[in-house]
Amino acid sequence: MTKATKIIEMTNIDKRFAGNHVLNSVCFQVVHGEIHALMGENGAGKSTLIKVLTGIHTRDQGVIKVRGKEVHFSDPKQAEKQGIVVIHQELNIIPYLTVTENMFLGKEITYKKTGILNKKEMKLHTERNLKRLGVSNISPDDIASDLSVGKQQLVEIARALAANADLLIMDEPTAALTEREIKNLFYVISTLKQQGVSIIYISHRMEEIFEICDQITVLRDGEFISTKATEQTSFEEIVKMMVGRELGERFPVRNGKLGEVIFEVNHLSRKGYFQDVSFDVKQGEILGVSGLMGAGRSEVMEVLFGFRKKNEGTIKLHGKQLVIKHPNDAVKAGIGFITEDRKAKGLVLQSSIRENIALPNLKTISKVGIIRKSQEIAFIDHLMNRLQVRMTGKEQEVKSLSGGNQQKVVIAKWLGIKPKLLILDEPTRGVDVGAKKEIYHIMNELTELGVAIIMVSSELPEVLGISDRIMVLHEGRTIGIFNRNDVDQEIIMTAATGGERA
Amino acid sequence: MKKLGRLQLATLGPLFGLILITSVLAIMSDNFFTLTNIFNLLRQVSVNALIAFGMTFVILTAGIDLSVGSILALGSALTAGLLTSGIDPILAVCIGLIIGLILGTVNGLIITKGRVAPFIATLATMTIYRGITLVYTDGRPITGLSDSFAFEMIGKGYVFGIPFPAIVMVIVFIVLYFILRQTVFGREVYAVGGNEEAATLSGIKADRVKIWVYSLTGMLSVLAGIIITSRLNSAQPTAGSMYELDAIAAVVIGGTSLAGGRGRIVGTLIGALIIGVIDNGLNLLNVPSFYQQIVKGGVILLAVLLDRKTS
Numbered sequence: 001m002t003k004a005t006k007i008i009e010m011t012n013i014d015k016r017f018a019g020n021h022v023l024n025s026v027c028f029q030v031v032h033g034e035i036h037a038l039m040g041e042n043g044a045g046k047s048t049l050i051k052v053l054t055g056i057h058t059r060d061q062g063v064i065k066v067r068g069k070e071v072h073f074s075d076p077k078q079a080e081k082q083g084i085v086v087i088h089q090e091l092n093i094i095p096y097l098t099v100t101e102n103m104f105l106g107k108e109i110t111y112k113k114t115g116i117l118n119k120k121e122m123k124l125h126t127e128r129n130l131k132r133l134g135v136s137n138i139s140p141d142d143i144a145s146d147l148s149v150g151k152q153q154l155v156e157i158a159r160a161l162a163a164n165a166d167l168l169i170m171d172e173p174t175a176a177l178t179e180r181e182i183k184n185l186f187y188v189i190s191t192l193k194q195q196g197v198s199i200i201y202i203s204h205r206m207e208e209i210f211e212i213c214d215q216i217t218v219l220r221d222g223e224f225i226s227t228k229a230t231e232q233t234s235f236e237e238i239v240k241m242m243v244g245r246e247l248g249e250r251f252p253v254r255n256g257k258l259g260e261v262i263f264e265v266n267h268l269s270r271k272g273y274f275q276d277v278s279f280d281v282k283q284g285e286i287l288g289v290s291g292l293m294g295a296g297r298s299e300v301m302e303v304l305f306g307f308r309k310k311n312e313g314t315i316k317l318h319g320k321q322l323v324i325k326h327p328n329d330a331v332k333a334g335i336g337f338i339t340e341d342r343k344a345k346g347l348v349l350q351s352s353i354r355e356n357i358a359l360p361n362l363k364t365i366s367k368v369g370i371i372r373k374s375q376e377i378a379f380i381d382h383l384m385n386r387l388q389v390r391m392t393g394k395e396q397e398v399k400s401l402s403g404g405n406q407q408k409v410v411i412a413k414w415l416g417i418k419p420k421l422l423i424l425d426e427p428t429r430g431v432d433v434g435a436k437k438e439i440y441h442i443m444n445e446l447t448e449l450g451v452a453i454i455m456v457s458s459e460l461p462e463v464l465g466i467s468d469r470i471m472v473l474h475e476g477r478t479i480g481i482f483n484r485n486d487v488d489q490e491i492i493m494t495a496a497t498g499g500e501r502a
Numbered sequence: 503m504k505k506l507g508r509l510q511l512a513t514l515g516p517l518f519g520l521i522l523i524t525s526v527l528a529i530m531s532d533n534f535f536t537l538t539n540i541f542n543l544l545r546q547v548s549v550n551a552l553i554a555f556g557m558t559f560v561i562l563t564a565g566i567d568l569s570v571g572s573i574l575a576l577g578s579a580l581t582a583g584l585l586t587s588g589i590d591p592i593l594a595v596c597i598g599l600i601i602g603l604i605l606g607t608v609n610g611l612i613i614t615k616g617r618v619a620p621f622i623a624t625l626a627t628m629t630i631y632r633g634i635t636l637v638y639t640d641g642r643p644i645t646g647l648s649d650s651f652a653f654e655m656i657g658k659g660y661v662f663g664i665p666f667p668a669i670v671m672v673i674v675f676i677v678l679y680f681i682l683r684q685t686v687f688g689r690e691v692y693a694v695g696g697n698e699e700a701a702t703l704s705g706i707k708a709d710r711v712k713i714w715v716y717s718l719t720g721m722l723s724v725l726a727g728i729i730i731t732s733r734l735n736s737a738q739p740t741a742g743s744m745y746e747l748d749a750i751a752a753v754v755i756g757g758t759s760l761a762g763g764r765g766r767i768v769g770t771l772i773g774a775l776i777i778g779v780i781d782n783g784l785n786l787l788n789v790p791s792f793y794q795q796i797v798k799g800g801v802i803l804l805a806v807l808l809d810r811k812t813s
Binding site: 305307326327328330331332337339344345346347348349350351355358359360362363366369370371373413 | 684685686687689690692693696697699700701702703704705706707763764
C-alpha cells in the first residue's frame with residue numbers, strides 16, 4: 001500500500017453533537033479498487049463518518065485527504081465533483097421519468113446553450129454506462145417505476161459512473177433486494193472493482209461482507225476499533241469488535257414464567273402480501289418474528305392491528321374471537337402496536353411528548369369527552385418516570401428528541417393502555433446501544449407482568465437474544481416456528497432465505 | 503413558564519397587527535372609535551367569524567372547505583322557505599341549522615369514504631349546492647319572511663345594547679375554544695391534522711373526526727346565513743359567494759397552518775377582526791371599493807409573510 005494508491009484518507013476525525021461525542025478520533029482509509037466494509041452497531045458512527053466525508057457535516061477536528069490532497073467539502077455536490085458518490089438506501093430515483101431522464105437529472109446534455117435537450121446523445125451515454133455495469137436487461141427508455149428496486153439501484157449506480165465516480169458509498173444496498181438481485185449486484189460490484197472503482201460497503205449482513213469485501217473497518221460508540229483484511233479475520237472477531245463485550249450482557253435474563261396461550265392467529269391471509277399465517281403467543285412470552293425485507297412481517301402486524309384489511313383468517317384473544325376492523329378495535333381489546341417507522345406512523349412530530357402519549361389514552365384521562373388536566377398530567381408523569389425519557393419537560397416537541405427517546409415516548413403511549421399484547425416492529429432501529437438495552441429491559445419487565453409480546457426484527461442477535469420462540473417468514477409464508485434454544489443465526493438465516501431447515 | 507411563552511408567541515403577532523391597524527384607523531378617522539361603529543363592525547365581523555371558526559377545524563385536519571358560501575345560501579333559502587310557509591321561526595332556524603349540518607356531512611363523506619381531496623370535493627359541492635339554491639329559489643330572493651320578534655332578533659337585535667350577532671359570535675367562540683382545548687375531540691382534530699397515520703394507529707377514528715369538522719362548518723355557515731337573512735328579512739340566492747375566501751384568510755392570518763395540526767381558534771377570531779376592521783376602516787376613509795381589495799390582499803400577504811419570519 002503506497003501512499004499514491006489511497007483514494008481517501010481520514011485521520012483523527014472528531015465530531016460532537018450537542019456535547020455527544022459521536023466520532024472520537026476515527027481513522028479510515030480506502031485504497032484504489034478495493035471494497036471496504038464499514039461496520040458497527042446502530043449509533044456506532046458509521047453514517048456520521050460518511051456524512052463528514054461527503055460534507056453534510058463539518059468535522060470538528062481531523063484531516064480528510066482525497067487522492068493525497070486535503071479537502072473541506074461543505075456539501076455532497078463538491079464530493080461528487082471529486083468522484084465520491086453515495087448510493088443511499090432510499091434511492092434518488094424519480095418514478096415517472098425514464099432511465100435516461102433519471103441518469104441525467106440536473107446535468108442534462110443540451111445543444112450548446114439553447115436549453116433544448118440532446119436526447120440522442122443522452123441515450124447513447126446511458127446505454128454505454130449500463131453496458132459498463134454488465135447490465136443488459138434495462139433499456140434507457142424504461143420508466144423507472146416499472147423497474148424492480150434492484151434495477152433502480154443499478155440505474156443509480158450507472159448514474160454515479162456517468163458522473164465519473166471512482167468511490168461509491170453503498171449504504172445497506174441489499175436491504176430491499178431479493179436473493180437474485182443481490183447476486184446480480186455482487187456481479188456488478190466485482191465488475192466495477194476490476195475497472196478500478198473503490199467501494200465503501202455499509203451493511204449488517206456478515207455473510208455478504210465476508211463474501212465481497214477486501215477490508216473491514218469496525219467502529220464502536222464513535223471510536224475507531226480496527227481495520228482488518230477479510231481473509232485474516234473471522235465472524236466472531238468482527239462481532240466481538242462491534243459489540244465490545246459478550247453477547248450475554250446485552251439482553252436481560254428472562255425469568256418470567258410462561259402462562260396460557262392468550263393470543264391465537266389462524267390462517268391469516270392478505271392477498272399479495274402473505275398467506276396462511278398461523279401462530280399463538282402465551283402470556284409472558286416474547287415471540288420473535290424474523291424474515292427478510294418483503295417477507296410480509298410488517299404487513300402481518302398491520303393486519304392484526306386493523307390498519308390493513310385481511311382476506312381470510314381468525315384472531316382470538318383469551319379464546320374469544322376478535323373482530324378488528326380498525327386500530328380502534330385493537331386498542332379497545334388491549335393490543336398495542338409500536339410501528340416500524342416511528343416518525344411516519346408512531347408520532348405526531350410537531351406535538352408535545354404529553355400530547356403524543358395521551359393519544360391512545362384519551363378515554364382514560366377524560367370524562368364525557370372532556371379532558372381532565374390534572375388526571376392527564378399525573379398519568380403522563382407516571383409513565384415518564386417508568387421510562388426515563390431524557391427531555392426538557394413533557395411539553396417538549398417529540399421532533400427534537402433523539403431516536404431512542406422518541407422510541408421510549410412511543411412505548412410509553414402504549415404502556416398507558418395496559419396492554420395484554422404488545423406488538424413491536426423493529427423496536428430498536430435507529431436506537432443507540434444504551435437505549436436499546438433499556439428497551440429490552442422494559443420488554444422483559446412487561447413479560448414478567450404477563451404481557452404477551454410479538455417482536456418483529458431484522459437483527460438476528462436481538463431476535464435470538466430475547467425471544468422465547470421465533471417465527472420465520474419467507475415470501476409471505478410461515479417457514480417455521482422454532483424454540484430459541486434449538487436454533488442459531490445460521491438456521492434462522494437459512495430459513496429466512498427460503499432454504500431447507502438445517 | 504415555557505408553555506405560556508409558546509402560547510403567546512402564536513397569537514401575539516396577529517393581535518399586535520390588529521392593535522396597530524385599529525390605532526392607525528382611530529387616528530385617521532374620527533368616526534372609527536365610536537360605540538356605534540364598533541358595534542356595527544362586530545355585527546359585520548360575526549358572519550365571517552362564524553364561518554371561519556368552522557374553517558379553523560377543517561384546516562386543522564389539513565383539509566379545506568370551499569363550499570361554505572354555497573351552504574350558507576342553500577341553508578338560508580330553505581330556512582326562508584320554511585318561514586314563508588308559516589311554521590314557528592325558532593323551529594325553522596333549527597331545521598336550517600340541521601340542513602347545514604347535513605350538507606357539511608355530505609362533504610365529509612365524499613372526502614373520507616370517497617377518498618376525494620378536500621379541495622376537489624368541496625369545489626364540486628360548492629357548485630352543486632349553489633345550483634340547488636338557484637333551482638329552489640328560481641334565481642329570485644325569498645322575501646317577506648317573518649315579523650316574529652324572535653327571528654328579527656337574530657340579525658337586528660340588541661342585548662344590553664350589544665348587537666345580538668356579536669353575542670352569538672362570542673358564545674360560539676367560547677364553546678369551540680373549549681372543545682379544541684379541553685376535549686377528546688379537540689385533541690383528535692390536532693392529531694389527525696398533525697399525522698393522520700399515527701393518529702389512526704393510536705386508535706383514533708380519523709374518518710369520523712374529519713366528517714365531524716365538515717358537519718360543524720356546514721352548520722356554522724348556515725348560522726351565519728340566518729343572521730344575514732334575518733337582517734335583510736330576505737334570502738338571496740347569491741348570498742355568501744366568495745365568503746370562503748374571507749374565512750380562509752381569517753384562519754391563515756390567525757396563524758393556523760394550512761398543512762394541518764397547528765393553529766389556534768383565538769388567532770382566527772383576531773384574523774376575522776383584522777379583516778373586518780380593514781373593510782370598515784377603508785369605508786370610513788372613503789377609499790373606493792376597488793382599492794379596498796388591493797389593500798386587503800396586501801394585508802393578508804403581509805400577515806402570512808410575517809408569520810413565516812417569526813416561526
